[in-house]
Amino acid sequence: MTVRVRFAPSPTGYLHVGAARTALYNYLFAHANDGTFILRSDDTDRARSTEAFQEDIVEHLTWLGLEWDEGYNKGGSHGSFRQSDRYERYRDVAGELIESGSAYYSFATPSQLDAFKKAAREAGTSPAYDGSLEPADSEVAGRIASGESAVVRFKVPRPGETRFVDSVRDDMVFDHKQVDDFIILRSDGTPTYHLASTVDDVDYRITHVIRGEDLLSSTPKHILLTRAMGAEPATYGHLSLLMGPDGKKLSKRQGDTAIGAYREAGFLAGAINNYLALLGWSLGDDVEVASIDEMVARFDMKDVSKNPAVFDAQKLEWLNGVYIRAMSDDEFVACTLSSVQDVLGRTLTEAERLQFVEMAPLVRERTKLLPEVADQVCFLFTNVVQYDEKSWSKVMVGPEAPAALDAAISVLSGLDPWTTESIEAALRGMLEVTGLNARRGLQPIRVAVSGSMVSPPLFESLAVLGNAKTLTRLKTARSLL
């Protein structure tokens, strides 16, 4: 039996980190078992589903590298992977279920149902609707024929219970007292999630359903439906939910949850995948950093954690730094060049691009988030240095600043060749002569040239900047003292 799993988001919101994690685990499980990873669109909620959300999901899943083998936009052997295209199929199944006695037309009104639940609550019993408000079978045909509005409900066997082995939580038992005769077809004839999702899982031969814990208590419904369709239920595995720093369910209130927002903030797909894998799973052997392939090699549902995990943005940032440092010069330049140009407001010349490439290894070492790169290198490409107020007041007001700048100007004028080594030698000689320690003697130069007391390494920066610009900046700063 070949493994077939699916990620089936509803396009009612952007792809968020929790959903991405579910997608990742499905992907890992599929690849670890030589299976097929399918993307489906569970868009039965016509009111809230939008094309924009659907595109966001597809775009970011692709960006994360979680390619699906079959499904949305890719086709496959089982027809459309968009539920809104398959209403007819769901209606047919509902009809068959009514035919076989597994489902029935329900006329209970909302107010009747409310009363039912209220009574149950007061009696301290389960509020799950058991079909007790329905008319006698003999009445049904007539009422339907007369055009009375009705939904179709699944008839849960009572008494009874559903047992299954959850691949992350082991033995699970649900008493049918807790399972309501759920609606499978709305009064307008459209299917609900339970019906559509289950029919699709059966039709597309899904062998393993890996999804969020929020669906755990709906699983008996899906299993009952599957059996009523004459099929064998898949193996279900429920992932614990992600929570925010306050221990509450992760929401926009606590910061960004959309993958797109993380991408824009400068996170790398690899880092996000890696972090999401760490959240609720252990690769063992104290391994923290691993590629998708390594994860696939180690993945086992049995090692997936049962407890809810708090999303820790700080650890994600650390990991992002790890991934940035692991990039090659070319990769690094390729994925940061545009943001540098955006900040600059213009395109870099070829010469400037080379300067950027030269600085890349130095800058990469101190970058956690991609946009930080621009802050670090922009001083190279501007004509007027923007002095950071705090840096200026801390470094340039001391009595040593003028002396340091004067000495630097004299020692750097006419320096040839102009290289990191020669600059370092000259400046170290300058420190010797002036008697200034490195901090006092060099920081003024850093501020004069970069505008800030925090910058990439000084000698290298000056080498890349070139002697003309360096001297101009030193003189300009000197004149301001």
Added chain:
RNA sequence: GCCCCCAUCGUCCAGAGGCCUAGGACUCCGCCCUUUCAAGGCGGCAACGGGGAUUCGAAUUCCCCUGGGGGCACCA
């Protein structure tokens, strides 16, 4: 209210009866390296929620409590 899931440092994860004086990672704090900032190295702070039971022995098994999470829609 009813049902379900979960429970080790602040956070994520190791730990499947003696190897635990509870390990790793992030964060934080020192020190080293050092021209700033990083990175790196070294070190430190920090946890088995509580109570019973089983056992020679429990973080590991069982029960209760507590706490957190989820579900109980013509949402998914």
